[in-house]
Amino acid sequence: MTLHATFPDTALEPAPLLSVAGISRFYGERIGCADVSFDLWPGEVLGIVGESGSGKSTLLRCLAGIDKPDAGEVLFRGGPAPLDIYSVSEQERRRLMRTAWGIVHQNPRDGLRMDVTAGGNVGERLMDRGDRHYGAIRERALDWLQRVEIAGARIDDRPRQFSGGMQQRLQIARVLVSEPRLVFMDEPTGGLDVSVQARLLDLLRVLVRDLGLAAIIVTHDLAVARLLTDRLMVMKDGHVVEQGLTDQVLDDPHHAYTQLLTSAVLGV
């Protein structure tokens, strides 16, 4: 892969934000994911596609520091010094996950506090980092609700009173409020109907571009990958079978599995 050639201005950002080298995770005899390596540059959106059971979520959990892989290392350069996320203390890793990173879960219930109001959900990360001014927290929360197209009047409603699409948008606001540099998304549009999906994707695209976020998006939906991602990694049986620029991979798939995958998409 000659990915570096696609970024002629690497001099501005001398190092990738995230360097992943040889990540492997085994479940006993079975392979979760094997020997995955890639670099993620600031502002870049990487898609991981593949069928169910291909190791996408396993990989994401390893990258996000939720699970520890059996081999490999992940270097994060978001802070003053490069950080090997598996060798730092759990405390440091948790702090990282609450500030510089964000994780958007497939099921909003996993990422939201369901019995806390929308404002409290969005404000939690601010209070985590020590904000203690109620009015200011509320203002930020209101601002973010509006950015994810939730009416400000619903700031004191609880997530259970929201529709599925709104819950997902709320989760995104909750993650992005701390202005993370890197966001992990696991099937962010999963379980939503297509019109809601379309609006969510639109929103994500705007946010990612506006904030210059780097993101890793796991999806089995090639349309989502096409819309959101700059670069694509195709996984099969725990291995990365092909990676490259999204348009390149989708329009000119090289690996037999990728060819099968792209041809399996239903046209409407």
Place this chain on the structure above:
Amino acid sequence: MTMHQMPAGDTKPAYNYAYLDEQTKRMIRRALLKAVAVPGYQVPFGSREMPLARGWGTGGIQVTAAIIGPADTLKVIDQGADDTTNAVSIRKFFERTADARTTEATEEATIIQTRHRIPEAPLKAGQVMVYQVPMPEPLRRLEPREAETRKMHAWAEYGLMQVKLYEDIARYGEITKTYDYPVMVNGRYVMAPSPIPKFDNPKMHMSPALQLFGAGREKRIYALPPHTSVKSLDFEDHPFRIQSWTEPCGLCGASDSYLDEVVIDDRGGRMFVCSDSHHCETRREAGHRGTMLGDATASGFVDLSPSTVIPGDRREARDPFRNPTEQGSGMDPGSAVGSARDDGADMQTGVKS
């Protein structure tokens, strides 16, 4: 208790001094030392079976038993009162098992075991407060996993506690927690101050007395050494405030003490009285009198020596809507002040915070 097994005539009881065996006391003292060394940190300890049910103050009793000695004078209060069931039986327990001198005077006590209150009289250096704690973990209702709450304490991740306060303000316009109001100890640990009203929180700050907290059921001990900073959690634009009342104590006229609301008839009649019974008595002996003192004396609610009853102003003080012939009927002093309440949830009625 094996009192009944004592041979007749032998005054030596069949148990160790202060009920607990020496090994247990040593274990508790070790936990106490650690708790004092790390203010606000919950130290696990091997809580023992005590001769009363858990939830009735077994943690406080074990702490008291571990620190009491023959030279100590013990005061026990429950909801501020010295004469409530639990206070009386715990006091009697230590009179029998530790030959302890007991007192109702805050100033004379060296050890004050308490549930729900800190005495109104300022504490002095050398005094020890022992709190009975039902729920030592301030984060428990927010995070059910014990392993997780320990991590949150270890790494001072207290954003969630602030979310709880945020929620209160968002929903009710103010922080509604009125008892067991979480505090930040020494700028490091968030601590549950046991179910004392938030009115008492400022008394813990920089107190010259040693404050020990024992949770028997949850098997935790924590402590505040003298002169430790204790800050009630709040927001910059919603600062912490203590309760205040619209009227002073009906018996002693105090306007700066914590008041209990007491229902006095079945037609909505009620009065506010100091929850700290000793404080109220001391003030009455010093000549202070509240507007309803006369009524209360007539009904047997308050037993006053004749010299301190001031005749003459009773009629003016009386609530005009009450029928004077029926006042005091159906009033049982025991149930009015002596009811044992378990969680303080009912301590807020009639309170303007």
